[in-house]
Amino acid sequence: MPAFLKKHHIGLHAGLHRFDFAITLMIISVLATLLLYSVNRIQSNIEKMTHEAELNNIRLAIAESWVHKHATHESVNVKNLVNTNPMRFINELPSNYIGEKSAKPVDLYGIWYFDTFRKQLVYVYSDATEVRYALTNTAMRQSTSLLSAGGLDLAPVE
Numbered sequence: 001m002p003a004f005l006k007k008h009h010i011g012l013h014a015g016l017h018r019f020d021f022a023i024t025l026m027i028i029s030v031l032a033t034l035l036l037y038s039v040n041r042i043q044s045n046i047e048k049m050t051h052e053a054e055l056n057n058i059r060l061a062i063a064e065s066w067v068h069k070h071a072t073h074e075s076v077n078v079k080n081l082v083n084t085n086p087m088r089f090i091n092e093l094p095s096n097y098i099g100e101k102s103a104k105p106v107d108l109y110g111i112w113y114f115d116t117f118r119k120q121l122v123y124v125y126s127d128a129t130e131v132r133y134a135l136t137n138t139a140m141r142q143s144t145s146l147l148s149a150g151g152l153d154l155a156p157v158e
Contacts, residue, residue, distance in 0.1 A: 083119035
């Protein structure tokens with residue numbers, strides 16, 4: 001083969017390798033993006049499930065407190081408990097409960113706190129969105145959670 005054709009053939013061959021490499025990098029990039037998206041979605045779902053489990057534990061503690069007071073014949077005025085901090089009913093507070101606050105804590109995520117201004121229990125997700133709950137009288141509500149007891153429920157605030 002003549003020398004000028006060999007050089008052209010080698011340059012063409014090297015160009016094909018670069019093209020294959022670029023395509024391979026694009027495929028790896030797309031797959032890595034899909035993997036990271038899936039991991040993020042899984043983490044979000046785990047956080048939501050953990051939040052729901054903690055919420056149900058809080059509701060269960062409220063019901064348990066009500067049953068205990070009823071069994072020991074202690075009087076409970078439901079109207080006085082409405083909009084109070086439901087964490088007062090719990091013997092073991094969640095490890096991510098940071099207490100009563102008058103303003104939203106800055107740069108803290110995956111936490112519970114009681115907003116003393118609005119009288120609501122707040123959960124702050126890792127993406128900074130929050131969900132709020134208030135201790136309510138079930139007589140005033142159309143629907144309640146399955147764990148409500150004694151006229152009290154921890155209801156979502158809309």
